[in-house]
Amino acid sequence: MPILSLDPRVNRLQAEQVSDDQGPVLAAGDHWPSYQVFHQRRRGEKHSSVGIVHAPSSEMAMALAKEQYGRRGETSNLWVVCSADVLEMDYADEDVFRTTPSKSYRDPAGYKVNEKIDAFKAKNQG
Amino acid sequence: MYGGGYVPVGAEEPKAAIENPELLAQFEARIARGEKIEPRDWMPAAYRKQLIRMIEQHAHSEIIGSLPEGTWITRAPGFRRKLALMAKVQDEVGHAQLLYSAAETLGKSREDMINDLINGKSKYSNVFNYPAETWADVAVIGFLIDAAAIVNQVANSKGSYGPYCRALERICYEESFHLKQGHSVFVWLATGTSMQRDMLQQALNRWWEPIMHFFGPSDKMSQHTETLMRWKVKMATNDVMRQQFLNMYVPKIWELGLSLPDPQLRKDESTGQWLFTEPNWDTFFKVINGDGPCNRERLAVRKVAEERGAWVRAALSRADARYVTPLA
Numbered sequence A: 001m002p003i004l005s006l007d008p009r010v011n012r013l014q015a016e017q018v019s020d021d022q023g024p025v026l027a028a029g030d031h032w033p034s035y036q037v038f039h040q041r042r043r044g045e046k047h048s049s050v051g052i053v054h055a056p057s058s059e060m061a062m063a064l065a066k067e068q069y070g071r072r073g074e075t076s077n078l079w080v081v082c083s084a085d086v087l088e089m090d091y092a093d094e095d096v097f098r099t100t101p102s103k104s105y106r107d108p109a110g111y112k113v114n115e116k117i118d119a120f121k122a123k124n125q126g
Numbered sequence B: 001m002y003g004g005g006y007v008p009v010g011a012e013e014p015k016a017a018i019e020n021p022e023l024l025a026q027f028e029a030r031i032a033r034g035e036k037i038e039p040r041d042w043m044p045a046a047y048r049k050q051l052i053r054m055i056e057q058h059a060h061s062e063i064i065g066s067l068p069e070g071t072w073i074t075r076a077p078g079f080r081r082k083l084a085l086m087a088k089v090q091d092e093v094g095h096a097q098l099l100y101s102a103a104e105t106l107g108k109s110r111e112d113m114i115n116d117l118i119n120g121k122s123k124y125s126n127v128f129n130y131p132a133e134t135w136a137d138v139a140v141i142g143f144l145i146d147a148a149a150i151v152n153q154v155a156n157s158k159g160s161y162g163p164y165c166r167a168l169e170r171i172c173y174e175e176s177f178h179l180k181q182g183h184s185v186f187v188w189l190a191t192g193t194s195m196q197r198d199m200l201q202q203a204l205n206r207w208w209e210p211i212m213h214f215f216g217p218s219d220k221m222s223q224h225t226e227t228l229m230r231w232k233v234k235m236a237t238n239d240v241m242r243q244q245f246l247n248m249y250v251p252k253i254w255e256l257g258l259s260l261p262d263p264q265l266r267k268d269e270s271t272g273q274w275l276f277t278e279p280n281w282d283t284f285f286k287v288i289n290g291d292g293p294c295n296r297e298r299l300a301v302r303k304v305a306e307e308r309g310a311w312v313r314a315a316l317s318r319a320d321a322r323y324v325t326p327l328a
Ligand SMILES: [Fe+2]
Pocket: B001, B062, B091, B092, B095, B171, B175
């Protein structure tokens, strides 16, 4: 016997109750691969990663990304990239960057000469 | 919208001790420092399992939660209300997508999550097993259920799992519109004709018990959650969230001259805590185990949607498509 609802749209479905021993309705891959979405708010700003959509192709991913990530606020541009095409660094390798912030020789702040100049001036005036 | 990382009765305290103690210590230290865990980090099996359960339930709640309100889109009173409700319902389905992808990063596919929703293995928030009988129910859902969901989601957005926090950040931003539009519908009815006020009062009476159930059983009855709280999976206890909700929203109901069907409900000014009649938790367990007014309808509708949409998905699919776990 179909489900009886307050909602006439549900009644039109003539949906049957899910049986107690319901098996899987979906097989692996039925919901398509995923695409990473990058969103640019305004021209001149950078594109930022905002999330994913499931889609069968990049064209469909773009259509769904417009709906999912562009439906309010400002949007000037979107990129979509199939998740399978992204090479991700291993978080376990994070430590290779641990000493980077202390590499002062790569930093403008690592080059302070005013003291030397002041000392030089003081000595030569005296 | 969503209620409580529902830990079923009989669930065991996660056994972290049997895992690699060195990695576990690093993991716990990272969380204690306030850093986030990312998808391919080492994590205790119990952490992964509980997060999948929680995010999956949250996703199901969003997608099932769009059904009672969806009923009223075609009958919304006026064009602006219809536009707002369509936008809100679309957001909720969008929330489901964001949350399913957050859960996918932990290794469970979206197909498996939806299969488990339909076969009843995986739960969703109990409130959505009740019908939206009148337009005033839409007001109560949009205002109070979304408000309760926000209390829960704001707490969870400070949790330890990166992808879940990122999804929640976007969700909370959209929820603030849901709350505002719900409050607007609510105030319109409350300040309208006596018939409109009456309709709203009746909807409030119907929804009060499900709302009191929303955050899950009282802490006195629920299972150990210390580990889950230390791992920042569960961010606030059910009672703390319920108190927060009552404190923020009961005054907003009372200021409109409406009543709530609980003669004990009042704030104890000396403790700052709200006092209330304990809701019937047997009803809660009965409904969550499948015997509420709309459980069967909700699952049947979800199943039909998946089955009857299958040919469209198949027609668009490409043979060379390859699934990998999404990055973030
Ligand atoms: Fe939501």
